[in-house]
Amino acid sequence: MDMDQAAVWLAGSILTVLGFLVILGGVLIANNLVAKYWKTWGWTFLNWNQEPVRFLSDEEVNNANAGRTVQSKEKS
Numbered sequence: 001m002d003m004d005q006a007a008v009w010l011a012g013s014i015l016t017v018l019g020f021l022v023i024l025g026g027v028l029i030a031n032n033l034v035a036k037y038w039k040t041w042g043w044t045f046l047n048w049n050q051e052p053v054r055f056l057s058d059e060e061v062n063n064a065n066a067g068r069t070v071q072s073k074e075k076s
Helices: 003-037 058-075
Strands: none
């Protein structure tokens, strides 16, 4: 490979990557413009069959802490 071929290959590689970035940017802009009109299909790729997160209420926290203090007093 001589210098002319290497320069053409490098320029072609750079222009190809820039072309992909321009296409990706156009797709993202189009997506953001029409996103409010799309209806979701309900697909989730990362959270398969995952239950929704349930947080403890204040009563449950207090009951758990009260149980620990009673158990720790019984042991000593």
